[in-house]
Amino acid sequence: MERERVKDLEAIESSVYEQTVRYYQKWSDRQKTGKLLIHGEERDFQASRQGFVKFYLSPLLTDTAVSSWAVFEQLIKRQSGRHNHQGGIIIYVLEGEGLTETNGEVLEWQAGDLLLLPIQPGGCTHQHWNKDPAKGCRWVAFRDMLVAPYIANTIDQVSDTPDLRGAATTLSGGVRRKDWKARVTGEQAPLITHPDELAGANLFDRLLALRDIQRARQAQATWMIRGDELPWETNAHGKMQWFLHPCIAYSAVQTNTFYRQEIPAGSRSGLQRHGGDAVFYILEGDGYTEIDGVRHIWKAGDVMTLPSLATGVIYRHVNTGETPVRLIAMERNLVHTVGVDRHSGFEELQSCPEYRQAKAS
Template sequence: MAILKPEEHEKLALELVKFANEELERRRKAPVLIRGEEIEAQLKESKFPVHMVDPRIGSNQKSFRFWKCRASAHRRNTEWKSLGHRHTVEAVIYFEEGEGYSVIDGVSYQWKPGDCICVPMFAWHRHAVTRGDWMVHLAATTGPLSMYLGLAVYEDERYPEHWIFAQKGEEALKTLIPGKSGVPGGSTRVALGGGDREALSPTDRLYLDMLGFAAEEEKERRAGKVLVRGDDLAFEPTRMGNVALVVDPATGFHMRTIGTLVAEIPPGKRSGAHRHMYEETEYIISGQGYSVIEDQRHEWKKGDTLCIPVFAWHQHFNTGSENARFLVHHNRPYMKNLGFLMVEHGEDADF
């Protein structure tokens, strides 16, 4: 490593001082509203997902991306045969068109339009269509966070030569733990059972807990919920309006980074106003209206996407004749785990 000159050390120190203002300016210039018709036009021309929100295209969000995919039933039913693929990424998938099932770590989940599934970290998964010619879905994934941390791993049954852990046998491939040959509950590389735990020093017990963390984490994620039926959404009144939690650690989902909810505003009404220290992307499921984000007004309708800048005041207004519904993805669990969660409330909803 080259030794820096004194003035270069000073430059590094000043970058830290200036960072907050530069970051604020970047958020102000980043796109907030993504038009649905533009996304639909691109979907017709591409066989790959169309990204609405991603830091690589200048979006505000840094920890997760949001994209839409339109795949033929034939393609989805022939891509993978058994395992599918897995990644060091959490994902929430909302199905908009088609009917089918997803296999996550060997368990099949039937879905239809309006349903959501969550894909826990490093779970093998694949999707198949059983009714309709197309599968249209929207996905929020924490890929950008994994990439920035240098922890991104993607393994696909079609390309075993690129598997990082190079485990053999289908049972071994279902596990999160490198080097583990059995199903969850079996042994890791080091035998952790036996002996008198209380006889160990506090530091050694802490190390023992670290050794067993991956196994316990995998057990918890396999015991967590995966599927949410759109028909079962339970809206409850809040200061921000009517909200239904979809994917959240508080409701039995083993998700450490990302969460999902659906917000609803009746015709002619407005949501509450707040700002928060977490990222948020909102997809308009139904309705039309406008949002005031800081001092800017943004008109939206069904199919549009709003990318809310971190700690920006925002409030939504329904100007249409039907309920406005928002599919909201956020990284609130991640910020809470980091100890950075902060929310400020400005005004209650008017209903």
């Protein structure tokens, strides 16, 4: 009898349910103990067929708290390799000027611009060129690794970068997109707001109608956002430019929110309760991010992350230098499904000094 009871206990421990419990516990422990701040000098550029790439975050890097993003820099001397993968990736240009050819269209970009590779049948076959090889150019890219399996993302290398091996190639002479300010349809599929409205409604047809609206919007959407042409807003959290937002419909990628923030010397952002799983790349300046009372000191070229905790996190950025801090921030856009509050609530607990001054004047 005792032997059978021991066997039952062993069976329980090896059950899929118990393994699932341990899986989530291990993930939760990683959020609490993993590295939140990744200094730029901790990661090296590695040679690859696509070019010289430095990964800050990746599911293959297990020392970080956040594992659901791939965040990497690429250095382009002359031109990258050419490869195909599904879209949904966003690229922020850190320095230099260049061109990107994707699926027969050519985008010209410069430092401060955001490139968007759309999610579409067949993915995006693309390659990047540096306009001035004497200076070089560099950008940082963000890939949502939770969305990647959902869109069946794979990477197929078409040709190698001539910066390492392979022959240099030229632009194919595709259509050049010059005006990034696209206007898209604001049409929406009607919502069912009460169960009684289901009678007589054909929801499958509405799904097809929604598909057609999304196709039309994607055909009109912009693949690049010019950072130097975006307005700045001062809100409770700070001075920001919004590149991607749940209320912005004209961008070819809708799976992320993305903004650039500037914090004056000696100042700080607002104090915010947040669900976590956000990524900040420090563009300029020195300071720290305070998360639940703990300071994480950073400088330009570092990546700061927020862990995903059941209670959320309370954080703010502080500029300790004599020049403005500039950073870019990126997180997943699920506000229309999971909600802005998510699991922890979303609140600005204390406004930044500049916003309080503006409200008082």
